[in-house]
Structure formats: C-alpha cells, structure tokens
Amino acid sequence: xxxxxxxxxxxxxxxxxxxxxxxxxxxxxxxxxxxxxxxxxxxxxxxxxxxxxxxxxxxxxxxxxxxxxxxxxxxxxxxxxxxxxxxxxxxxxxxxxxxxxxxxxxxxxxxxxxxxxxxxxxxxxxxxxxxxxxxxxxxxxxxxxxxxxxxxxxxxxxxxxxxxxxxxxxxxxxxxxxxxxxxxxxxxxxxxxxxxxxxxxxxxxxxxxxxxxxxxxxxxxxxxxxxxxxxxxxxxxxxxxxxxxxxxxxxxxxxxxxxxxxxxxxxxxxxxxxxxxxxxxxxxxxxxxxxxxxxxxxxxxxxxxxxxxxxxxxxxxxxxxxxxxxxxxxxxxxxxxxxxxxxxxxxxxxxxxxxxxxxxxxxxxxxxxxxxxxxxxxxxxxxxxxxxxxxxxxxxxxxxxxxxxxxxxxxxxxxxxxxxxxxxxxxxxxxxxxxxxxxxxxxxxxxxxxxxxxxxxxxxxxxxxxxxxxxxxxxxxxxxxxxxxxxxxxxxxxxxxxxxxxxxxxxxxxxxxxxxxxxxxxxxxxxxxxxxxxxxxxxxxxxxxxxxxxxxxxxxxxxxxxxxxxxxxxxxxxxxxxxxxxxxxxxxxxxxxxxxxxxxxxxxxxxxxxxxxxxxxxxxxxxxxxxxxxxxxxxxxxxxxxxxxxxxxxxxxxxxxxxxxxxxxxxxxxxxxxxxxxxxxxxxxxxxxxxxxxxxxxxxxxxxxxxxxxxxxxxxxxxxxxxxxxxxxxxxxxxxxxxxxxxxxxxxxxxxxxxxxxxxxxxxxxxxxxxxxxxxxxxxxxxxxxxxxxxxxx
Numbered sequence: 001x002x003x004x005x006x007x008x009x010x011x012x013x014x015x016x017x018x019x020x021x022x023x024x025x026x027x028x029x030x031x032x033x034x035x036x037x038x039x040x041x042x043x044x045x046x047x048x049x050x051x052x053x054x055x056x057x058x059x060x061x062x063x064x065x066x067x068x069x070x071x072x073x074x075x076x077x078x079x080x081x082x083x084x085x086x087x088x089x090x091x092x093x094x095x096x097x098x099x100x101x102x103x104x105x106x107x108x109x110x111x112x113x114x115x116x117x118x119x120x121x122x123x124x125x126x127x128x129x130x131x132x133x134x135x136x137x138x139x140x141x142x143x144x145x146x147x148x149x150x151x152x153x154x155x156x157x158x159x160x161x162x163x164x165x166x167x168x169x170x171x172x173x174x175x176x177x178x179x180x181x182x183x184x185x186x187x188x189x190x191x192x193x194x195x196x197x198x199x200x201x202x203x204x205x206x207x208x209x210x211x212x213x214x215x216x217x218x219x220x221x222x223x224x225x226x227x228x229x230x231x232x233x234x235x236x237x238x239x240x241x242x243x244x245x246x247x248x249x250x251x252x253x254x255x256x257x258x259x260x261x262x263x264x265x266x267x268x269x270x271x272x273x274x275x276x277x278x279x280x281x282x283x284x285x286x287x288x289x290x291x292x293x294x295x296x297x298x299x300x301x302x303x304x305x306x307x308x309x310x311x312x313x314x315x316x317x318x319x320x321x322x323x324x325x326x327x328x329x330x331x332x333x334x335x336x337x338x339x340x341x342x343x344x345x346x347x348x349x350x351x352x353x354x355x356x357x358x359x360x361x362x363x364x365x366x367x368x369x370x371x372x373x374x375x376x377x378x379x380x381x382x383x384x385x386x387x388x389x390x391x392x393x394x395x396x397x398x399x400x401x402x403x404x405x406x407x408x409x410x411x412x413x414x415x416x417x418x419x420x421x422x423x424x425x426x427x428x429x430x431x432x433x434x435x436x437x438x439x440x441x442x443x444x445x446x447x448x449x450x451x452x453x454x455x456x457x458x459x460x461x462x463x464x465x466x467x468x469x470x471x472x473x474x475x476x477x478x479x480x481x482x483x484x485x486x487x488x489x490x491x492x493x494x495x496x497x498x499x500x501x502x503x504x505x506x507x508x509x510x511x512x513x514x515x516x517x518x519x520x521x522x523x524x525x526x527x528x529x530x531x532x533x534x535x536x537x538x539x540x541x542x543x544x545x546x547x548x549x550x551x552x553x554x555x556x557x558x559x560x561x562x563x564x565x566x567x568x569x570x571x572x573x574x575x576x577x578x579x580x581x582x583x584x585x586x587x588x589x590x591x592x593x594x595x596x597x598x599x600x601x602x603x604x605x606x607x608x609x610x611x612x613x614x615x616x617x618x619x620x621x622x623x624x625x626x627x628x629x630x631x632x633x634x635x636x637x638x639x640x641x642x643x644x645x646x647x648x649x650x651x652x653x654x655x656x657x658x659x660x661x662x663x664x665x666x667x668x669x670x671x672x673x674x675x676x677x678x679x680x681x682x683x684x685x686x687x688x689x690x691x692x693x694x695x696x697x698x699x700x701x702x703x704x705x706x707x708x709x710x711x712x713x714x715x716x717x718x719x720x721x722x723x724x725x726x727x728x729x730x731x732x733x734x735x736x737x738x739x740x741x742x743x744x745x746x747x748x749x750x751x752x753x754x755x756x757x758x759x760x761x762x763x764x765x766x767x768x769x770x771x772x773x774x775x776x777x778x779x780x781x782x783x784x785x786x787x788x789x790x791x792x793x794x
Contacts, residue, residue, distance in 0.1 A: 006066045009053060013073045016046065020080055025091050032095040036088050039081075046081055050074065090175075159257040159299045166239040170307070173238050177231060177313045181320065184224055188324040191217055200335075202342025207431045210339060214332060214438045218445060221325050225449055228317050238310035243303050247279040254286065255302045265294030275301065318453050325446050336439055337386045340373070343428050344393040346746050347400065355425070356403050362426050363401050369433045370394050376436055380443075388699070391751040395696070398752075399744040545595040549576040555595065567594075612698035612712030614726060614739055614750065617691065629677040633660035638677065650676075700749035704732045709749060721748075 020042060026035035053074060200206050243252070254275045259268045267273060267288050276293070277285040283295045347355065358366075374394060381387040546561035548554040561567040565577050567585070574588035575581070588594045630644035631637070644650040649658050650667075657670035670676040701715035702708075715721045720729055728742035729735075742748040 006070055009049075009070055010073060012049065013077050016042065016077055017080060020077075020084055023084075025084075025088060026095070029095040029098045032088070032091055036092065039084055039088055043081055043085070046077060050078075094171075155258045156297065156299055162257060162302065163244075163299065166302075167241055170238055170241040170310075173231070173234060173310055174313065177317065180227060180231065181317060184227075184317070185320065185324070188220065188224065188321075188328070191220065191328060200339055200342055202339060202345075204427075204431060206339055206342075207435055210332075210335060211435055211438055213335075214435075214442050217328055217332065218442050221321070221328070222445065224321055228314070228321050231317060232314040235310040235314035236306045238307045239305050240303055240307040240309070242307075242309070244278075244298070245281070248275070249277050249279065251276060253304065255304055257300050257302050260296055260300060262294060265292045265296065267292075273301070275303075315453075318449075322450055322453050325449065329443060329446050332439060332442065333381060333384075334386070336435060337377070337381065337384070337390055339435075340390050340432060341386060341393065343432060344390065344397055346393075347397075349745075352400050352744070355397075355400050358401070358425075365426060366401060366429055367398070369429045370398060372433060373436060376440060388751060392749055395750065395752045396744055396746060399740065403744075541596040543594055544597045546574075547593045547595070549574070549593065550578050612715075612750075613695060613753070614698055614748075615693060615695045616739065617693045625678040625680040627676060628679050630657075631675045631677070633658065633675070695753040696743060696748075696750035697753050698748055698750040701728070702747045702749070704730050 020039075023038060024031070024035055026032035053070060252275045254273050256267050256269055256271045256273055260266070265286070265288060272289065274287040275284060276287055278298065280295075280298075282298055284298045284301055285293065285295050286301065287293045374391065377387055377390075543558045545555040546558055546566060548556055548561075548564075549566065556564075556566075558567065562569060566575055567573075568575055568582070571582075572585045573582040574585055574593055583591075585594060589596060627641050629638040630641060630650055632639050632644075632647075633649065639647075639649075641650065645652060650656075651658070651664065654664070655667050656664040657667055657675055658664055659675075667676055671678055698712045700709035701712060701720050703710050703715075703718070703720060710718070710720070712721075718731070720731060721727070722729060722736065725736075726739050728737045728739070728747045730737070730747075737745070737747060739748065743750050
C-alpha cells in the first residue's frame with residue numbers, strides 16, 4: 001500500500017512539472033493575465049498537495065528512501081512554481097506598459113476629434129469690404145503649421161521608439177546575465193564532484209574515464225565561453241538607461257535623434273552635443289559644437305552606448321568563468337597526476353630485472369614519453385607535492401632503464417614474463433601520452449581565454465589568485481594600491497651546508513684472449529644540504545568606512561553602519577535595511593562595500609625545510625692492455641692465462657675472475673686488486689674520457705626501523721647516509737647500498753635537477769658551508785673493498 005501511494009504522489013508531481021514546463025507566460029496584457037490565472041491555480045494545488053503528502057507520510061510506513069525521494073520531488077516542484085511566479089511578475093510589469101501605449105493612442109484620437117469639433121476657423125472670415133488676401137495667406141500658413149506639428153509629434157514618437165528599444169535591450173541583457181551567472185556557477189561548480197582519488201586503480205579503464213571527462217568538461221567550458229563572449233559583445237551596445245533617470249549635471253556627450261531649431265539653439269539629426277543638465281526629466285540643457293546652449297525635449301537626446309554597468313557585468317562573467325575554468329584545470333591536473341603515480345609505482349626487484357632486460361626500442365619509446373611528461377608538467381606543476389613524487393618515480397624508472405643488464409649478471413632474454421611486463425608498461429605509458437595531449441589541449445584553451453580576460457584594462461572586478469586555493473574576487477578600487485608593492489625577497493633565509501667529495505670506481509672490462517681494452521668509470525659523489533626558511537605574515541587592516549546600500553554612494557562610519565543595522569556584528573553580515581538582502585562581510589569587503597586601510601603586519605609562522613643535493617660525476621675512460629698473468633686464488637702464485645682459463649679461474653665469456661670462495665668479480669676489479677696482471681699500452685687512451693654529471697635533489701630518506709621518511713640532514717645525523725661515501729645504510733640489517741641503487745630502489749627519495757647552476761646561492765645571503773668529510777680518491781686494493789663499493793657502481 002505504501003509503495004503504491006508513493007508512486008501515485010510521484011506521478012502527480014511529474015504531471016505538474018510537465019504542465020508548468022510547457023505552460024506559456026502569455027503575450028501581451030491579456031495573455032499574461034490568462035497565464036497568471038493558470039499559475040495561481042497551480043500554486044493552490046501544490047500547496048494543498050503538501051498537506052496530502054504530510055498526511056500520507058504520517059499515516060503510512062514509508063522507508064527513508066521513499067520519504068526523501070518524495071520530499072525532494074515536492075521541493076523541486078515548489079521551486080519551479082516560485083520561479084514561474086517571479087518571471088510572471090516581471091512580465092506583468094512589462095505588459096502593463098500596454099496601458100500607457102493604449103492611453104497615448106486614445107489621447108491622439110481624442111485630441112484630433114476635439115480639435116475638429118471645436119474649430120472656429122470658419123467663423124473668423126473678416127468683413128465684406130475687407131481684403132481676404134492676408135487672411136488667405138495666414139490660413140495657408142496655419143495649414144502648413146498644423147501639418148508640421150503633427151509630423152513633429154510623429155518624430156517624437158519615433159525617438160520614443162528608439163528609447164523603447166534601448167530600454168528593452170537593457171532589461172533583456174541584465175535578465176540574461178543574471179540567469180547565465182546563476183546557471184554557469186551552478187553547473188560548472190559541480191562538474192568535478194565525482195572525483196574520488198581513492199577509487200583510482202591505475203588501469204586502462206581509469207585512463208579512458210579521465211580522457212572522456214577532459215573532453216566533456218572542455219566541451220562544456222567552450223559552450224559557456226561562447227555564451228559569455230556573446231554577452232560581452234552585446235554589452236557594448238547596451239545604452240546607459242539609468243543615466244536618463246538620475247539627475248546629472250556633469251557634462252556628457254550625447255547624440256541628437258532628430259533636427260531641432262529654436263531662437264536660441266539649432267542642430268540636425270546625428271549631431272554630437274554636450275549634455276549640461278538633466279535635472280528636469282522632460283527638458284535637458286545641451287550645448288552644440290558651435291557653442292549654442294539651450295533647453296530641448298529630453299526624448300530627442302540619446303545617451304550613447306556602452307553602459308559601464310553592462311561592461312562590468314560582462315567582465316564579471318568572464319572572470320567567474322575563468323575562476324571556474326582554473327579550478328577545473330587544477331582538479332583535472334590533480335586527477336591525472338594521481339593516476340600517473342599509480343602507473344609509476346614502486347617496482348619490485350624482479351620487475352626491475354625485467355625492465356632492465358626490455359628491448360632497446362621499447363626503452364627508447366619509454367624515454368621519449370617520460371621526457372614529454374616531465375617537460376609538459378614541469379612548467380606549471382613544479383611546486384606541487386604529488387608532482388615532485390611523480391618526478392622522483394620517473395627518475396627512478398629512468399635509472400632502472402639506463403642500467404645495463406650485463407652489469408648486473410642478467411641477460412636480456414625473451415621470456416614470456418618479460419614480454420608481458422614490457423608490453424604492459426609501454427601500453428600504460430603510451431596511454432599517459434594520449435592523456436597528457438588532451439590535458440595540454442584543455443590547458444591551451446584555458447590559457448587563451450585567460451589572456452583575453454587579462455587584456456581588459458582595469459575592470460571593476462579583478463580575479464586575484466595569490467595561491468590557487470585562495471581564488472577570489474576583489475574590486476580594483478581596493479586592489480590598485482597594492483600594484484606598486486614590491487615583494488620582499490630578503491625575508492627568506494637560506495643556509496647551505498656542503499659535504500666533501502667521495503671518489504670510487506667500478507671498472508668494466510671486455511676481454512678478447514689476452515689483449516683487451518679496459519673501460520673504467522670513475523664516479524664522484526658530492527652531497528650538499530640546502531635549508532630554506534618560509535615565513536608567513538599576518539596583515540592587519542581597519543575598517544575606515546562603509547558604503548550605504550540604500551543609495552550605494554554615501555560613505556558612513558562603522559559605528560553609524562552598526563546603528564543603522566547595515567553591519568550585523570553578531571552574524572558578521574552586511575545588510576541592506578530597505579530590501580533586507582544580506583551578504584557576508586568578506587563578500588562586502590571584496591565588493592568594495594566595506595572600506596579598509598592597511599595598519600600593520602606580524603610574522604605568525606616560520607617553517608624551515610631542508611633538502612640534500614647529491615651530484616654524481618661519472619668519468620668513463622678506455623685503456624688498452626694485455627693480460628700477462630693471473631694469480632691462483634688457492635696458491636697465490638702467478639699462472640699463465642691459458643692455465644687460468646683451463647682451471648675456470650678466468651672466464652673469458654663473462655669477463656670475470658673466480659676467487660677462492662667461488663665468487664665471480666669483474667676482471668677490472670681483479671686488476672685493481674692485483675689478482676690479474678696486465679701490461680698497459682704506452683700512449684694515450686683510445687678515446688678521451690667521457691664525463692657525465694647528474695645532480696639529484698634529495699627530499700627524504702627511508703628510515704627502515706621507524707618505517708617513515710626523514711629529512712636529508714636527519715638521515716646524515718642518524719647514520720642512514722654514510723658521511724664518507726654517501727651510501728645508504730639500512731638501520732635494521734646494516735646493509736650498505738650505493739647512492740645510485742638506493743635512489744633506484746626508493747630508499748633515497750630524490751629527483752633529478754636539470755640545471756644545478758640555479759641552485760647556487762649568492763654569498764651575499766650569508767651562506768654557511770660546512771665540510772662533512774675529507775676528499776677521498778684512491779684505488780681499491782682488496783676484494784673486500786671492491787665488494788663493498790660494487791653496488792654503488794651499478
């Protein structure tokens with residue numbers, strides 16, 4: 001029973017909704033009265049139905065879902081009815097002008113009939129003996145004058161028609177602006193409410209969903225942009241109607257709508273005049289270009305477009321659209337970066353090995369797309385925390401791909417597992433490229449619209465965006481005094497501590513019988529600590545005056561505003577006593593209704609931040625040499641290359657040396673340890689040394705014991721980073737991992753710095769530089785030392 005009752009009520013509500021949506025508002029006075037009668041009947045039915053609904057809800061046991069659905073539907077119908085009432089009231093005021101038109105039309109007829117019936121022209125003929133020549137001439141002039149005056153009234157009616165069209169256009173424009181502003185803000189402010197970061201899975205379905213959302217959102221903004229641009233162009237043609245009503249004594253340029261001639265003033269249609277006084281709404285005092293001054297009928301004078309009020313409204317719409325568009329471009333950026341973080345995850349050790357064994361063409365494709373992602377997002381998202389995390393993960397993936405599989409003892413095989421991972425990663429990253437291209441298009445359209453808005457010179461409303469989360473409107477009258485304010489850069493203090501160089505090497509060798517060329521890589525690691533201080537200041541203002549909303553001109557004191565009820569101290573509202581309309585004090589300040597003056601500033605927060613800089617300098621050098629002998633790991637006696645090869649001490653295929661513990665080390669390490677004897681060719685190396693330098697900004701180090709990320713300086717203090725080598729030390733297992741591998745495995749949170757020169761700090765800023773360790777540059781002479789640094793060279 002309850003379900004059927006709900007269904008019946010919903011059907012009735014839907015029927016009323018359809019009736020009101022299709023019901024006309026009426027054309028003319030009689031059409032409006034018919035529409036108003038129908039609407040009043042609907043209002044009575046809706047109010048009566050509220051009683052029926054309440055009774056049904058009280059008598060029947062409805063579930064919460066049915067109760068909410070029924071209540072929401074009724075509220076929707078009631079809002080629709082109130083909207084129709086408001087519109088019908090406006091239309092009624094327009095239709096009432098029909099009475100004025102009808103009255104003047106009746107007056108024309110009545111005046112004409114009266115003049116004919118009361119004419120005494122035929123009775124004034126003069127005497128019989130009087131000459132009729134002068135009377136005839138006067139009669140002819142009278143006929144001509146009657147015709148001219150009727151034509152003058154006709155010209156005045158044509159002038160009035162111009163004012164009628166302008167008045168209609170003025171009202172139509174602001175009616176359209178009001179509706180556009182409401183629906184634009186209502187629809188676009190809800191456009192991203194469906195975004196839930198926790199629901200992202202990082203799969204193809206998410207990517208397609210984000211792509212489709214970007215397309216839909218862009219289409220919506222382009223449609224609203226078209227509407228706003230149309231209104232902006234239309235605003236230029238809107239005549240300032242309020243200036244015709246309000247008395248004015250300031251000179252203003254005006255245009256004559258028809259010819260006019262009296263003894264004191266004479267001008268023709270289209271001539272530009274100067275309005276001197278419009279205190280009398282029937283006759284205005286004007287001045288011609290020749291200096292003639294006189295009073296003329298106000299109806300024949302046109303105040304030309306544009307209306308400053310209309311231009312301000314159009315500018316406000318543009319800035320509101322820009323504000324909403326800016327919010328959308330941020331939300332889409334957040335969503336896209338969150339999705340990318342799921343794609344560029346922390347790779348397991350097995351996945352790292354498979355990624356390193358990826359085909360060369362796939363690696364090149366990944367490098368290309370990774371470069372595009374960084375270059376595109378870096379320009380605008382460089383300070384966003386999630387992008388810094390994304391950049392760190394991209395750097396980690398690049399380091400993984402740059403590693404040679406042979407150097408880690410792995411071979412690039414074509415296993416099914418490797419192919420699956422390779423295909424998955426390539427497909428995912430290519431999807432990101434498509435996603436980024438669509439977002440770039442979205443950004444381009446937004447930036448174009450932003451440039452158009454910025455071309456406007458000193459509008460009444462300005463979009464102030466100190467930070468993205470502080471987007472708001474303020475009036476230019478209260479913002480212009482800040483235009484010449486210089487940013488104080490000396491408030492930020494930066495301290496830099498510099499550590500020493502640590503040099504170590506990991507040679508690589510390529511053996512062909514006993515004549516080989518050794519390839520050495522010397523790596524220098526420089527670690528710096530940069531500490532920055534962020535200070536936040538609170539600026540204090542006082543209220544010096546309040547604009548009286550009753551005339552929007554008079555400025556009164558704050559105490560007077562409180563006494564008059566304009567400022568509500570308890571609710572913190574700005575109230576119009578006449579209409580009862582209230583807005584918050586913040587909005588009133590932004591709109592310039594509350595006048596403020598800067599008093600003082602005070603530092604309320606100071607935040608220090610530090611990050612480390614690690615510079616890795618790799619020097620690659622090739623040296624030809626000949627192996628003359630090998631040290632037997634068991635007897636420690638030299639043997640020939642042939643004997644070492646036969647005894648599997650020397651592996652010519654993998655270029656390794658087997659120790660007494662059956663451990664295989666690179667031949668280059670064995671040479672430096674004195675286990676393999678060589679004779680270098682005299683002369684220079686085959687190629688000049690190749691030097692590759694990379695600088696990483698370290699913003700965190702993983703503390704394995706506490707399971708959290710600590711700062712660079714804390715990591716050095718707690719022994720998570722070795723002072724002499726820069727190695728990462730696991731404080732649970734005490735394992736030492738080289739810098740390069742630690743970044744790759746995510747133990748050191750770092751991102752690459754493309755231009756280290758920009759990180760140099762001016763000595764005038766009182767930089768403090770401290771040495772953390774002495775420089776170390778030597779060759780390792782034992783297998784134990786080589787093993788300790790082997791991971792650092794990978």
